[in-house]
Amino acid sequence: MNQRNILAAAFLTIVAVFLMFSALFMHPFGEPTSQAMDQYIIDNTVGETGANNGVTSVVFDYRGFDTLGEATVLFTAVASVVMLFRRLKK
Amino acid sequence: MIEMMLETFETGTGYWHPLVWVTAFVIIFLIVYIIRGFGEKKYKKGTGQTQAFLSGNKEYDKQLMHVQSSNLYWGWTEALKWIIDVLKKMHTGNVSDYVLWFVVVMGILLLFVGLM
Amino acid sequence: MNIVDMLLTHAPALTIAIPLLGAFLTPLISRVSEKGRNIFAIIIVGITALFVFLMASEILANGPMTYVFGSTAATVQQSTVIRILFEVDALSIFMAIIGIILSFVAVVYSYAFMEKNTGLDKYYTLLLLMTTGMLGMMLTGDMFNFFVFLEITSIASAALVAFWTNKAKAVEAGFKYIVISTIGALFVLFAIALLYGQYDALNMAKIAQSLGISGFTFIDKIALVLFIAALAMKGGLAPMHMWLPDAYGQAPASISLLLIGATQASLYGLFRIVFTVYGEVISLPAISIGWILVLLGLITMLIGVIMAIIQTDFKRLIGYGAVAELGYMALAVGTGLTIVANADPNITLQTAPFAMKAITGGLFHVINDALDIGLLFLVAGAVYYATKETSLNKLGGLARNMKYTTIFFIIGLLAVSGLPPFNGFASKLLIYESTYQLNPILSIVAILSSILLLAIFVKVLHSVFLGPALPKYETVREVPKSMLLAMAVIAGIIIVFGLFPQVIVTNLVEPAANALVNNSGYLQWLTGGF
Amino acid sequence: MILLDAIHIILPLLMIVSALIAVYLKDLVAATIALASMSLLLSLEFYILQAPDVAIAEAGVGAALTTAILILAIKATKRTEEEEE
Amino acid sequence: MKGMSTIVKTIANIGFPIITIYGLYVIAHGHLTPGGGFQGGAIVASGLALLAVAHGTSWVESKVKEHDLSMLESLGALGFIGLAFLGLLMGGAFFSNFLVDTSMLFGAIPVDGAANINTGGTLPLMNFAVGLKVIAGLFAIVLVMAIATNKEED
Amino acid sequence: MITIITGIIYVLLGIGVFFNILASIGLLRFPDVYTRLHAGTKCTTFGSIFIIGSVIILGLRSWYFGDVNGSVLAIHSMGALLAILVTNPTGAHAIARAAHKSGVKPAQAVIDTLEKEDNS
Amino acid sequence: MMPLADEYLIVLIILSLAIVMAMIRIILGPTAPDRVVGLDTINTIVIVSMVVFGAIFEQVIYIDVAIVYALLSFVSTLYIAKYLQGGEY
Amino acid sequence: MIANIPYLTVAGLIIIGLYTLLFKKNLIKMVIGITILQSGVNLFLITLGYRMGSVAPIFTGNADNPVMSYPVPQALTLTSIVIGVAVLALMLSLVIHIYRHHGSLHVSKLGGDDQ
């Protein structure tokens, strides 16, 4: 147990305590307090997007741009992995 | 546009106008050039004047003459050795130490901000 | 609706969509022609730059633009924000201009710099993706979207840092960078989730409004701390800066240039969160967040310069220089935040002018840092291109054969160490004078580290360009024209900014600083509609 | 409802336990197996929390692909975690 | 040694079309049942990974090349962003669902929860584009890493 | 009718749970990989057949009473069951083979033909 | 909630005991194949639980998840088995 | 209602992930730690969207106006999962390269130049 590990353990404990505390201060599990955005989507998803699945309508319609970002992340990862295992000599 | 370019740059307590500075520079350069012209007449190519000497001795080999960069500022590094050593020890290059610093900063900030 | 109006309306979306389209097309075009691909990348970045400048002229004239994705109908329904929207104000567009300049220079520079490597189609794809991510981080007005773009930038840049996989250190630097980025991004996501759980909103303006109504709860504090710690780590503030010299030092020079943009985008995120999202409540905690930023900035400057002075690797040294420069921004913006937040209620911005001056200086320094450090990196890349060597101990006497590179290096040196009449001086002068009003020690430290920066780069100048011509490097020739062109572009901008700082300060930086301090402008559309 | 609550308590505990196992085991293949079991339970937890979309994604990614990629990486490197420098 | 035992190969051969059709079902029904482009794509990619592990990488390499997969992935991504651009051109905003509530293909609006596979506007098309992209992308990752395990220092 | 079906479901559930628990106990009690595979594969498969079977009966019941969703429940559960039935033994075979190739000896074995042939 | 929900929930709680035991095998298992057996057992139990939960919530579309899991858990088992038996991929 | 146990689980998973990153010396173990951290964050997002007695936000047409869990966190989690697998693949390929260079996976092999 050297100095570094003691330091790490101490600060990890601090962070842990704060995270646990923040869990206590959250709204009760299963009872979200505010609902403006989500309730709107639940009420309107069939009428506005024609999809039954609310999640899909969020993924591809209401927040479609995030999905483009997600697809881009995957594209980036594939390009990166292929690039890293490329042949180095011509 | 031109007028805007020539406006003075105010900083609150002082100001800064680069064109003035540039003008001053140009004037100084002119003076230096004129002074340089005085010595030009005595300079002759092809004589010993053009060869480099090191304290009167002949120049060494190029490789030997090269001052390596780690030798520069020797006095500075020697004087501040204690702090540089501490900092060097900090930069382990080990990624879990990097994460440790993150956790440390986060812990300190949590203590300061969270308890306020 | 004519075509220009339509393009202007859709400019925020197209700024992201066009480089993305380019990135998706690059593998296909690469099949056809190698040279065509390089030109294609340059054209794509050029078009994006056009859109950015178009947007800039519009925003500086008419105030913030918002763009709603997916619908022309109003997004605010029953006082909630449903869709993703881009909200581009003067600060965003200011950062976007920096990003697009860096990206353009990088892609022009790559044309000759990278030509001898394999895997270039992936290289250009990732470069365009990195540009996309950077611009997305700067333009978005949605928290989660910010996280997504943060991840795009991180993944693309980590892969590009490790581009030369035959160098062990490059791969290590890439690994460190991706680990750090992922942890930072995950904590950002966690903080976003905390805020989401509180207010059921993801839009920055909406969250800011809700925060103003509910006050500063414990969860909000935790989220703020997570944001600050994670984004400061991604923005390279000490003592979490250690990944930065590794990554900057090992990446190809054009990528180092873009990494500056990525780092500053994270820093922009930090400022945006602190000033805009938490703008309503930031003065509530007893210990000001501003002081935290000031302290981080001070440590960053000192550690950066002291570590830089003992480095022997060219690019790693510049990396530490970049760390020090980042400290200035944090210091200046933190000073501004401290003055703003701790002022008496009856002291407004007009009566506390140094806050505005400090923030102006900090933001002006953002663009100056990008240009100066970027130019130095390009010079380091040129030296590497010519000699295949980055160790300062082995280089020497290159000025004889590489005249233009030397001149560019001297310009960068003078600019980065804040000597008149280059641009670094203007912003640093603002920073010195405004921090002096908060506490004289701050400006003394800032001046001291400026001096040390000069010393550091003079050392580099001496050991790389001056001195006797080493026999090893007698056959070295000047680098190709496209690289010189890239350097010349940056050097030209530096000189213009240095000679006429007032132009840039009045037209770009002060609107940005106003947008940063005044979050009511950012929230305006929420109450007033579009 | 009390029984559903019980399951809401049991599953997180099992998840924590398997995460701890994944960290504790020195053999990397074993750690991967424990990670896969954590992913499995996480997927079940998503399912119980009424998120079947996410559960499918976690099943497809966590059960099959994450394990596959980790195993491939272990195959390309080495299996045991060395303690000494 | 190539691949695994005959039993595993046979089961993989039988299972692969089933997994594939199931993945496609998940993609096509993304807007009706749990699932969507990403989940279905991950399922199909896992099926391909199953074939790859059962038959060995070299067998897979003889059928499909990595750069073909890259190309497919680019095509999927282009399809996705192309739909977004179409939304800009026809619906007035980037990513707008321009097909919904038109009487075209996929254009109907479901009445009280009776949505069918032909409703949802652009959502099913986007599901397919993302699905293609995810299939190619995830399988390319697995394939490239599997090849990398075989190759020693070059 | 409904009580009979409920009774059947209780019985099936009982058998299923019994065998699943038995599988886990066997997993803990047996001495080596192969015998554990006996427990882990056969018993869980058998237990799953009964538990999922009860769900299928439930679905068929509601289909019988005119609910279309019942058919979906029954058929999809059947699909899951079939998938388990096909993949479980194959997975067990793969594990057993891998264990043998990686050098795990069957404990308390009276005879090991494969070992002999590998050595010869 | 469906008529037999409570009975099914009790069944699931008992099944979680089985998961605990399989997890003990994952901790103890002297060799990697033992652990894979434990993982396989957990797999099957989780699939069963998913089917049962789908019935409990009366959401028939949820069963899809169980099918996905049943088809795909096999893949990870095969990858581990192939690693253990050695040879190239 | 049940003492916020799921939130505590999230905190636990995040702490376990950080612990792994801080104390474990093996690169692949660190990657596993990051995966655990990621799982914790994903679980947190999902728990935020859960409502007692709700069903998934999918309209099946056989129940009138049921309570539904929130769709937005689920969409966010999907994105987060994809990002997770992308990052995982990139990290592991970098780890393979590090192993090829050093023949070891110990974290101290990533030494900086400053020593």
Added chain:
Amino acid sequence: MLAFVITTIVCFITYLLFTTGSGDIAGLWSIEELLIGLILSLITGFISQTVFVKDEDVRMANPLKWLLFLVYAIGPFFVSLAKANVDVAYRVITGKINPGIVKIHPNLKTDLSVTILANSITLTPGTLSVDIDEENNDLYIHWINVDEQAIKQTPIDCKYVCGSFPQWIRRIAE
């Protein structure tokens, strides 16, 4: 071509099973569903025709064989499965085992039949297929309770290990 058609049909049937309850055709399907299912099945058939159908397995297209398979699965197979589980239960509780690995020669020709046999063996009393000899389709079986008489000859007789399974399977798959 035949392979393509068979694969497509199998996929289509699977798809139809998954989409029951979607519409009105035959009370279960809707027309759009059928169309999309057909297109997807064609795609799948095109992709997987080379792996799904081996030439020697084409005879499995006969529905009679499937009926036989069903009979086999419900009849002897299920009984053996039940016996197997009681057997394992007995061994779990008492802990009495007497294991060993033996070799059998079931004399089956195609891959499919060996696969069915091996999986049946794995699920039935006290046996677990460990390895396969790919040349002459011999199976190596881990037997939890080795019969002393059986191991006198190698390869041992199938009837000790798997009863009448090989005959059934030969009838089904060959």
